Amino acid sequence: MNEAFYQKLKTILNDKQIMIEEPLARHTTFEIGGPAQFLVLPESISQVTAAIKLCREENMPYYIMGNGSNLLVGDKGYRGTIIKLSQAFGKISVDERQYIVRAQAGILLSRLAAEIAEYSLTGFEFAAGIPGTLGGAVTMNAGAYDGDISQSILKAVVLDQEGSILRLTKEELKMGYRTTAIQDNHYIVLEAAFGFKPGSKEEIISKINDLNARRREKQPLEYPSAGSTFKRPVGYYAGKLIMDSGLRGYQVGNAQVSEKHCGFVINKGGATAGEVIALISYIIETVNHKFGVVLEPEVKLLGDF
Ligand SMILES: Cc1cc2nc3c(=O)[nH]c(=O)nc-3n(C[C@H](O)[C@H](O)[C@H](O)COP(=O)(O)OP(=O)(O)OC[C@H]3O[C@@H](n4cnc5c(N)ncnc54)[C@H](O)[C@@H]3O)c2cc1C
Structure with a gap:
């Protein structure tokens, strides 16, 4: 733990607003992701700006997150400070x-x-x-x-x-x-x-x-995911291209192309970020091979994989 940085954070935020080695799986809708060195929960503009100023001064990497519903966090987590803007803000x-x-x-x-x-x-x-x-x-x-x-x-x-x-x-x-x-x-x-x-x-x-x-009715809301995994390619629907590539239900470990909506990669339970990445790469390769369309992930990647 970086004690000196922690002490400085405490001049800006109270104890309840600072988490140490917090698993990011708890903060993402994919329910995947290793720990963040620090995760802070500011409640005002002045706390946000002061936390960012401190990170810059201390050369501490930082990342802003909201509800983590468009994020895939690596299994090794994030070495830096996550500034989470949530209900209190x-x-x-x-x-x-x-x-x-x-x-x-x-x-x-x-x-x-x-x-x-x-x-x-x-x-x-x-x-x-x-x-x-x-x-x-x-x-x-x-x-x-x-x-x-x-x-x-x-x-x-x-x-x-x-x-x-x-x-x-x-x-x-x-x-x-x-x-x-x-x-x-x-x-x-x-x-x-x-x-x-x-x-x-x-x-x-x-x-x-x-x-x-x-x-x-249409989306696999019963499973953790980050929503549509890919952006909509011009003139196509990512879900349809994936389905027509024969990938409905295709699985790498516990990461799966949803059977309900092929545009969603879902976490069937205990999936790792590594499995999701491997599945995303396989989908991109297969769809490109079959239709000549290169899918671009909509989901943002964060941290060490
Ligand atoms: C089941 C499901 C359904 C979904 N349906 C849709 C849909 O219909 N349409 C759609 O567009 N998206 C959809 N999404 C994706 C996601 O909910 C959206 O992209 C949403 O806007 C992300 O908000 P977030 O707060 O969760 O951001 P996060 O996932 O926390 O972050 C996403 C990106 O935004 C950045 N960010 C977050 N907050 C800030 C901030 N305050 N300032 C600067 N950067 C910031 C992060 O750094 C990151 O790059 C869906 C996701 C799920 C799980």
Whole structure:
């Protein structure tokens, strides 16, 4: 343990906000991943910025995570500090007259969608079933069904590489399919503001329930995973290419191409990151050989494999 670094962390965060050698399998929806040297849970912008400043000063590698729903962490874990932005960094405020909602990065999309529905605002229903945080979703320009983050975002407050706080407009965020200026510039999302339209609360809730039912029917939600393993290649669906390559149910150890939805690699129980990587490589090779399409992982890799 790096005692000197730990003591410095304690000047910024309390004991409950600092975890040592914390297994990241507990913090990812894949339920895979070795320990993080440190994992910290800041609750305010000042704690986030101070933790990052300390890591920079001490040459301590750091990584921002949200709900870990798009991450595959290596079996050997991560030598550095994970800064996890979760519920405690998840305040919401609603401007009812202008239909503007502001929220901090750590809020879960399901909670934010439910809150937006409470105010009878429409335009965020698509996000209710995505199991990530707002910060992760803005970074990824997450989307589903008929919507994505770019459709309603107005602004994001981010931290840049030098530790300065920037307020970026929608145009400056340069959102494309799962791409954003945030990823390109390694910004950290602290807060975001969205503009919605007034609607019928009943219809909004019914749409959320309908989309969630579609997910339960089509996606292997009964198994740990990181959602769609691959990005959608232009003109194709990754799941269909994988299925048509004869890989439905194909398994490496306990990592499997879901039988329910071939676009998902699932953890059948006790799968290792090594098994998932081997399966991903095999899928890429097989689909390329059969269809000449090179699948690109959507899942982000972190740590030592
Ligand atoms: C069952 C299931 C279904 C899914 N369905 C969908 C879907 O329909 N559509 C979709 O788009 N995705 C889907 N996903 C993937 C995932 O939920 C999204 O990508 C989500 O936006 C990730 O958010 P997160 O908070 O979990 O991010 P994490 O997995 O913790 O991190 C993902 C990336 O974002 C970065 N990041 C996280 N927070 C911040 C921040 N505050 N500032 C800067 N960078 C940050 C991380 O460094 C990492 O690179 C699904 C996943 C699962 C498990």
